[in-house]
Structure formats: structure tokens, C-alpha cells
Amino acid sequence: MIRVVFFDLDDTLVDTSKLAEMARKNAIENMVRHGLPVDFETAYHELLELINEYGSNFGRHFDYLLRRLDLPNNPKWIAAGVIAYHNTKFAYLKSVKGARKVLLELKKDGFGLGVITDGDPIKQWEKILRLELDEYFDEVFISNDLGVKKPHRKIFEKALRKFNVEPHEALMVGDRLYSDIYGAKQVGMRTVWFKYGKYANRELDYLEYADFAIKSLGEVLEIVRGLNLEEKERADKEVHAD
Amino acid sequence: MIRVVFFDLDDTLVDTSKLAEMARKNAIENMVRHGLPVDFETAYHELLELINEYGSNFGRHFDYLLRRLDLPNNPKWIAAGVIAYHNTKFAYLKSVKGARKVLLELKKDGFGLGVITDGDPIKQWEKILRLELDEYFDEVFISNDLGVKKPHRKIFEKALRKFNVEPHEALMVGDRLYSDIYGAKQVGMRTVWFKYGKYANRELDYLEYADFAIKSLGEVLEIVRGLNLEEKERADKEVHAD
Known part of the structure; x- marks a missing residue:
């Protein structure tokens, strides 16, 4: 019984997985919109590789992403990523x-x-x-x-x-x-x-x-x-x- | 000129200050609502003291709060605090x-x-x-x-x-x-x-x-x-x- x-x-x-994918895509999109000088595909691919290596609970995805793309540390771009990521996670959690x-x-x-x-x-x-x-x-x-x-x-x-x-x-x-x-x-x-x-x-x-x-x-x-x-x-x- | x-x-x-106060109060309220066995005033006072000592950018306010209140680490209560805190910060930023x-x-x-x-x-x-x-x-x-x-x-x-x-x-x-x-x-x-x-x-x-x-x-x-x-x-x- x-x-x-x-x-x-x-x-x-x-x-979870669908949401995480959407959140990551929106984050990259918002970073590009705020001046990240790299195209969406390149940055998104690099982010996925980074998450693969460091795990999804690593707290510094976006600043490590800039390092990997040989870009200067730019808090505005990072903030743009963080905002879009969190907004998506909060709005679309299902x-x-x-x-x-x-x-x-x-x-x-x-x-x-x-x-x-x-x-x-x-x-x-x-x-x-x-x-x-x-x-x-x-x-x-x-x-x-x-x-x-x-x-x-x-x-x-x-x-x-x-x-x-x-x-x-x-x-x-x-x-x-x-x-x-x-x-x-x-x-x-x-x-x-x-x-x-x-x-x-x-x-x-x-x-x-x-x-x-x-x-x-x-x-x-x-x-x-x-x-x-x-x-x-x-x-x-x-x-x-x- | x-x-x-x-x-x-x-x-x-x-x-910022008004928002932070609102977010902290809502956090404590939500923790109490989810079973934190302490009254609002006691917990809120303790949180303010903690922030005073550790600074407002300290990342672990809510689990340190439990320690200070001699309570066991309870991720449900912490999550309740985190959710209310973030929701307030996102919804009421002005x-x-x-x-x-x-x-x-x-x-x-x-x-x-x-x-x-x-x-x-x-x-x-x-x-x-x-x-x-x-x-x-x-x-x-x-x-x-x-x-x-x-x-x-x-x-x-x-x-x-x-x-x-x-x-x-x-x-x-x-x-x-x-x-x-x-x-x-x-x-x-x-x-x-x-x-x-x-x-x-x-x-x-x-x-x-x-x-x-x-x-x-x-x-x-x-x-x-x-x-x-x-x-x-x-x-x-x-x-x-x-």
C-alpha cells in the first residue's frame, strides 16, 4: 500500500531549466542593449560554457563573463545582466x-x-x-x-x-x-x-x-x-x- | 558660470533609506508568518542591530539573525525573509x-x-x-x-x-x-x-x-x-x- x-x-x-534558459538569454540581451560590445550569440555561448565550468550557483557569472570576453570590468553591464536575470526569474517562475x-x-x-x-x-x-x-x-x-x-x-x-x-x-x-x-x-x-x-x-x-x-x-x-x-x-x- | x-x-x-526600512520590515513580517517563533518587534530590533554592526551590504543578514536569536538555521524562514525583502526592493524602488x-x-x-x-x-x-x-x-x-x-x-x-x-x-x-x-x-x-x-x-x-x-x-x-x-x-x- x-x-x-x-x-x-x-x-x-x-x-527550473526552462526558466534558467530564459533568464540567461534575457540577461545577455539586456547587457548588449546597455552597451556590451559583443554580439548576443558570442556572449550567450560564453556564458553557457562558464556555467558549465563553474556551476549554476556560482555567484559571479556576469563579471567572469566580461573577463572571458577580454572586456574591462563594467558594473553597468553587470547590473544590466543581473536585473534582467532576476526580473525573469521572479516574473516567470512557474x-x-x-x-x-x-x-x-x-x-x-x-x-x-x-x-x-x-x-x-x-x-x-x-x-x-x-x-x-x-x-x-x-x-x-x-x-x-x-x-x-x-x-x-x-x-x-x-x-x-x-x-x-x-x-x-x-x-x-x-x-x-x-x-x-x-x-x-x-x-x-x-x-x-x-x-x-x-x-x-x-x-x-x-x-x-x-x-x-x-x-x-x-x-x-x-x-x-x-x-x-x-x-x-x-x-x-x-x-x-x- | x-x-x-x-x-x-x-x-x-x-x-534608498525609506525603501530599505520597508524591505526589512516586510522581510521580518514574512519570516514570522512562515513560523519564525519570535515576535516582530524583537526580530526587527535584532536585525537593525545586526545591520548596524555588519553593514547593510553584508550578504547574510537573515541567517545571522537566526544565530543571534538562538534559533536553529532554518532555510524556510531565511527564504521567507529574502523573498519579501527582494519583492519590496523591486516593487517599491522610487x-x-x-x-x-x-x-x-x-x-x-x-x-x-x-x-x-x-x-x-x-x-x-x-x-x-x-x-x-x-x-x-x-x-x-x-x-x-x-x-x-x-x-x-x-x-x-x-x-x-x-x-x-x-x-x-x-x-x-x-x-x-x-x-x-x-x-x-x-x-x-x-x-x-x-x-x-x-x-x-x-x-x-x-x-x-x-x-x-x-x-x-x-x-x-x-x-x-x-x-x-x-x-x-x-x-x-x-x-x-x-
Whole structure:
């Protein structure tokens, strides 16, 4: 019997990658508009390379971008980038299509709900609170707080302990076969791979750990209800067999 | 003859202090709303003390606030503070009453216009660009870029050199008697003290360096026009005396 459903955050509940791409493009566009003497394509390509090397949480993308482009440090250009980046992130932060509906239905059905995510805890909470997703969740688990990253067992085990459920009573939904699906399966959870965003066709070496693959979040409902119905029928049969 | 008018930025052109106060109050309010187990007054008072000690550009106000209140680190509360703080700063950033009008009039009259400000260059440019004040100014001078702070002569001398004017051809408008007025007078500029915000009655030891004191930015126009008229009349008299 499934009693708890866990969700990954980025690109599962929140449309992070699409938003980040839009924010970065708008940032470069605004820098060019304010005098950055480089064409959009060159600057955008350089920014993507930089993010690839330094990570997306690096705090100094725009001044490093100027260095890489052999340009002088210019706070006006940097400010133009920062403004457009933040404006985009604030204005266009959205939950993934169908996310609210599925959370609400699961809540009504009495399931425990949790988030299991990597990333900077403050930034993750910012997304959750800005979208008011906190209303739906009993618990939010952020791997950084435990000093690990998914697929490390520690975060999944903590989540199970907190809800006081057995692994087979929990379902994990996430977009990444490695961190979400392999991670959850390791501790014995049921797993739903959400084929969405840039990981929809990656990390396929870990495909065997996915019990289900879905293309829309709404399917989680059918899966959970289906699993619990099967379980119920099996239990009923056992009663009759007695 | 006045040919260039320089303006300080914070609390002269941009309503910085009022905004910061509003943003801090909203931050604490949102933290309390999301479960911070302390009353508003206690938390707000502690935040002000912290800012007093660590400065307003310290990047970790909210997690240090939790430490000072002997509370556990809680990214949800911090995120609640960060969100409300940023939302307020973005939504309520305003230029000081009358600023745009006076800049436009000076521009129409053919005066050179410059900003002379302290502070983090990117943050200062963010305010200028968000308010689209850059349209009015020929030059922006930020003391950090020269490794000094107002009233250091270096920043005022650079501004004069860049506009290629003599000190007596320049007027400095600012809210601080020490950094703006004493600073500008040191190098020989004419000075207008804008009695506004929290410095409206402070640093009075430097009052003697103010040629004029005003309570509304519009008065700058009358002052500049008056000074140039006097000058013209004096020049005319000299011609007649020849």
C-alpha cells in the first residue's frame, strides 16, 4: 500500500531549466542593449560554457563573463545582466503543468507528501514559497542539510523515517534516472520516472530502476491508485483463501 | 558660470533609506508568518542591530539573525525573509520626488550631469538602470572604482577632469554634509545640501561648507539659474565698465 509520495523539485514540480534558459538569454540581451560590445550569440555561448565550468550557483557569472570576453570590468553591464536575470526569474517562475492538480488530488486521497531535492536550501525554499507549494507538503528534505547529494541513501532513508513508513509504502517521482530513480530504488521505494526537460533522454543506464515512466504529472494519480487497488485485491483474495 | 551639476545617488535621487526600512520590515513580517517563533518587534530590533554592526551590504543578514536569536538555521524562514525583502526592493524602488523633473530641466538647459556616489558599483548601477536614470547622466562616478569613499578628493577631482571644467563651474547636490558637501567644497565646487531623509539634521559640524540648503530638489533649478544670472550680470557690468 502506497502511503507517501515523494517528489523531486527542479524540473519535476518547478520548471527550473526552462526558466534558467530564459533568464540567461534575457540577461545577455539586456547587457548588449546597455552597451556590451559583443554580439548576443558570442556572449550567450560564453556564458553557457562558464556555467558549465563553474556551476549554476556560482555567484559571479556576469563579471567572469566580461573577463572571458577580454572586456574591462563594467558594473553597468553587470547590473544590466543581473536585473534582467532576476526580473525573469521572479516574473516567470512557474510550476510544471499539472503539478498543483496532482498534489491536491493526492492530498485529498490522504497521502503523505514530501519533497526530496538537492540544491542550496535557501534557494529551494524560495521556489517553494514563491509558488506557495509549501501548502501541499508535510515535509521538505534537502540533501545539502545532510551533507550529501542524491542518489545518496541518507536523504531517502531520512524521508522514510520521518514519515514512519516502509520503503515499499513510498513512491518517488523525479526527472532524473540517476539521482531520483536509482536513488529511491536503492532503498526499496517504488519509482516513477518523469520524462521531462533536458533529462528526458539521459542517464538511460539507470532505466532498469524505474517502475514506471510518465510524460505528464497527472499520470502519477493513476499509478498510485492502480498500485493500491492491486494491493487491495490481493489482500481481499488472501482473505477469501483463508 | 555653472556648467555641470553633480548629484549624489542614495537619498538624493533614489529613495534608498525609506525603501530599505520597508524591505526589512516586510522581510521580518514574512519570516514570522512562515513560523519564525519570535515576535516582530524583537526580530526587527535584532536585525537593525545586526545591520548596524555588519553593514547593510553584508550578504547574510537573515541567517545571522537566526544565530543571534538562538534559533536553529532554518532555510524556510531565511527564504521567507529574502523573498519579501527582494519583492519590496523591486516593487517599491522610487526616485525622490521631483528628481526626474529637475534632471530633465537641467538637461534641456544644456548642463552636463553626473552622479557621484559611494557604494557597491553593481548595486548602484542596478538602481540607476531600474529607474532608467541613466538617460539623464553623461557620467556616473562610483568611489569604489577608485578605492576611496566620499569625501575623498580623488572622486570629485576625477569628475571635474572628465567634464573638463573648473571647480567653480560645478555644483554638487547631496544629502550628506560630510561626504557630499564638505567633499565637494574641498575641491572648490559650489554646494547644495539637500536636507532629506535621516541625514537632514546630522553632521552639522560641516554646515559651513554648504552654499545652499534646500528641502525640495526643484530648488536646484532656481539656484543654478540664479547663480548663472548673477554671473552674467557681473560680466555685463564689466563690459560696460570697460
